[in-house]
Amino acid sequence: MATIEVFFDAASESRIRELWSQFALFGSPFMRDSGVRPHITLFACDSVDVTAVSSMLDRIAATTSAFQVSLASFGLFPAPLPVAFLAAKVTWDFLELHRRLFVECSALATGCNPLYSPEQWIPHCTLAPELPPQHLQLALGACRDFGLPFPCLVSEIGLVEYWPCRQLYAKPLRAD
16 A cells, blocks of 8 residues: 655654554554654555656645644544544645645556545544544543644655555655
8 A cells, every 4th residue: 555645843743653652551552663654644545656656746845835734633533443543624725735636646546545535535643543442531631631732844745655664755845
């Protein structure tokens, strides 16, 4: 699987990693231990043309300034073991970046995941891909102590391959 993700500045990334460590203390260590960087996924597919996507990311990074995003609330995707995440409050510019990227990437990829289409995308930063229900109160407490909303600077865009996690390409956004 290949994904396109946006990454945060070092200070934001460090704070999110601290929250991942809190989740690890009560039995949800996956994000802390996985080698994944804190991120928001914009696109996911079975495979991509890495060279073409890297060129596209160069173009996007050259025309997109680093921007603020607020991780505003704690959420869950329902499943037998729910996915716990911080939901990003989106702006028009963020939605437009996602739409543009989805259209361009769809032409360079196979097996595009429809959950990342503009009609279905729910921007989020994963905290635990499988949160045991008995840990929900602990997760809520950790997020409350963390302090939401949490403003982050999105400063980089990249192409990542899963599993195992391997960053194939990354490019800083413009620093205006």
